[in-house]
Amino acid sequence: MRIRKSKSPAVLFALAAFGVTTIFGALNMSASGEETSNNARINELVSIAEGAVSEEMPEIKFELEKQPLSSYPAGFSHEVTAKNFPISKGIAGVSMTLKPGGLRELHWHANAAEWAYIIKGHCRITIIDPQGRTEIKDFGPGDVWYFPRGHGHSIQGMGDEECKFILTFDNGYFSEFSTFSISDWIAQTQSTVLSKAFGLSQAVLDKFPKKEVYMAQGSNPPPLDDKVNANYPAELTHRFKLSEQKPSVSKGGSFNLVDQRTFPISTTMSGAVLTIKPEAMRQLHWHPNADEWQYYIRGRARMTVFGSKGRKITREYGPGDVGYVPQGYGHYIETIGGDECEMLAVFNSGTYQEISLADWIKQTPKYLLETNFGLDAKTIEEFQKGQLLFTAPDKK
Numbered sequence: 414m415r416i417r418k419s420k421s422p423a424v425l426f427a428l429a430a431f432g433v434t435t436i437f438g439a440l441n442m443s444a445s446g447e448e449t450s451n452n453a454r455i456n457e458l459v460s461i462a463e464g465a466v467s468e469e470m471p472e473i474k475f476e477l478e479k480q481p482l483s484s485y486p487a488g489f490s491h492e493v494t495a496k497n498f499p500i501s502k503g504i505a506g507v508s509m510t511l512k513p514g515g516l517r518e519l520h521w522h523a524n525a526a527e528w529a530y531i532i533k534g535h536c537r538i539t540i541i542d543p544q545g546r547t548e549i550k551d552f553g554p555g556d557v558w559y560f561p562r563g564h565g566h567s568i569q570g571m572g573d574e575e576c577k578f579i580l581t582f583d584n585g586y587f588s589e590f591s592t593f594s595i596s597d598w599i600a601q602t603q604s605t606v607l608s609k610a611f612g613l614s615q616a617v618l619d620k621f622p623k624k625e626v627y628m629a630q631g632s633n634p635p636p637l638d639d640k641v642n643a644n645y646p647a648e649l650t651h652r653f654k655l656s657e658q659k660p661s662v663s664k665g666g667s668f669n670l671v672d673q674r675t676f677p678i679s680t681t682m683s684g685a686v687l688t689i690k691p692e693a694m695r696q697l698h699w700h701p702n703a704d705e706w707q708y709y710i711r712g713r714a715r716m717t718v719f720g721s722k723g724r725k726i727t728r729e730y731g732p733g734d735v736g737y738v739p740q741g742y743g744h745y746i747e748t749i750g751g752d753e754c755e756m757l758a759v760f761n762s763g764t765y766q767e768i769s770l771a772d773w774i775k776q777t778p779k780y781l782l783e784t785n786f787g788l789d790a791k792t793i794e795e796f797q798k799g800q801l802l803f804t805a806p807d808k809k
Contacts, residue, residue, distance in 0.1 A: 511534075
């Protein structure tokens, strides 16, 4: 992703406010890794300073599971990026399903880390890090993985049923279909080079695929040897069992969070699974350090996002839909109908941060609120009784 260039004084001031130490150096830096999310922020500031912000709120809903399939014998997937969902500049996502034995081939991502959540079924991942250490782990429903940018990995379905998982990436312009695949590299490399590198004859090299495999159908992987990860540092594991953690629970719902404080390797992304009771609401809040990418698993909900200057947008969501909230935008989520809503929320920061509107109001001096809103002391006293995290279900 390239950064837009501008000589406008307003643009330069905006970039300085963003904290770019050397403006012109920042405007020419390459888009990779941690720079990517900063580049997206700089582009947004350039648009704002140039007066290019629309009076309308950008679309915050994308029907991911209704998009055309990328289908293979071993599985299938849907993708959402900033190209087809423009608001999602900071996070891209993929819904992927692998059949038992289906393999998402060995590959790596040059400019994005990967954070994933297993919805159903089981799979096995393998990964190699820059120190040459490998980890092999089995995953089931409710498990999370994180692959740092550039770490080579593979994913294989296992068991008796399909494995469905949600992949997210900390770069909204990243495409899962434009990754660096091992079969593609081998196919593009001269046989003389491969012969030198691996000591293989031309007859053997002729058997290799001539193009990218992407997914391959195989047999269920064998049982995992207990000693296979003996030399891998346990504190740097790529697996986190989110479903086994104790969530924050209230009458209105539950919130189960994982970030780098409990999952140390996940330095650029964090996530949570929320359940919201019927007729309850996820309270008004915002995230000062990250965008929020949502995948609705079950139930239905209505989200409203506040974008300043009198702007807001409301959309309804159901299973398979994706929602998006830019960094710092206020929002809240209400359940619709008589069923509980379950959703996945992913953030492009390794440390989760939230500011609750009810908490802010509760801790602000009464006299200040009276002046701010022009209301009497009794009204402000009631105003400061708002519930945190979730509201309790309506008792109608």
